[in-house]
Amino acid sequence: MVQYFRPPLDASFAALSDTTRRGVLEQLSRSDASITELAEKFHMTLTGMKKHVGVLEQAGLVTTEKVGRVRTCKLGLRRLEEEAAWIERYRQLWDARFNELDQIVEELKRKEKADGQKKRE
């Protein structure tokens, strides 16, 4: 289950690809919570929730600490910086690409028009 050396972006995007896990992150941003509390909130067995928390922990998005019999989950130190950066950069590439294509279309239109002119001359 542990997945030692997945590249960090792989791990965090994978962690974010599950509705329950995104929900847990939002929950923890409101207040720390025990496994039991999370399991109840998301209608799941303790064991099931433990696994989700494990995935989030592995990705550095959550940290946990056990005191007595209760394991408390908190937000981790990673703030999705790299993930935000990757997506932001992609959006810029996307924009650039579509602008480029637009220009090519414009170019073609102008040429067509010019050809039309020629024929009519």
Added chain:
Amino acid sequence: MVQYFRPPLDASFAALSDTTRRGVLEQLSRSDASITELAEKFHMTLTGMKKHVGVLEQAGLVTTEKVGRVRTCKLGLRRLEEEAAWIERYRQLWDARFNELDQIVEELKRKEKADGQKKRE
């Protein structure tokens, strides 16, 4: 393989959770490419690359069109808007949460200091 009704965020984050697929997106932002070209660039069989492209297509991040025997892959219409928005919102929650915790710590420090004063009085 197809995964008909995965929520869109699930599908796109899952699509982004693989290094090869992120690479394909970057590649396509530079120029359209055939399956063969992508497969070569990423040292993979045609069949393997086809699957990755399938995942990206399913997530709306890539579109493909077959002309003759060549299937050309292009960037899709989704620009990772929702994904960026989710992450941005999370970062704000994260900030808020940590500020909150800081304030609690400050509060405790002040109290401690006050107690110290009292004892010394």
Added chain:
DNA sequence: TAAATACTGAACCACATGGTTCAGTATTTT
């Protein structure tokens, strides 16, 4: 000390993933 609580680990399940090979089909190219 007994009972309740909170978690943990192993084992299982069905299905997904990331890859492969192999055997096609359809479309160029020669």
Added chain:
DNA sequence: AAAATACTGAACCATGTGGTTCAGTATTTA
């Protein structure tokens, strides 16, 4: 028409995922 190219689908493989149950252990609480 033959050969090369480009893809496609099925089948297989090992491993991961999202969940469960069951049988514990450790820690409170009564």
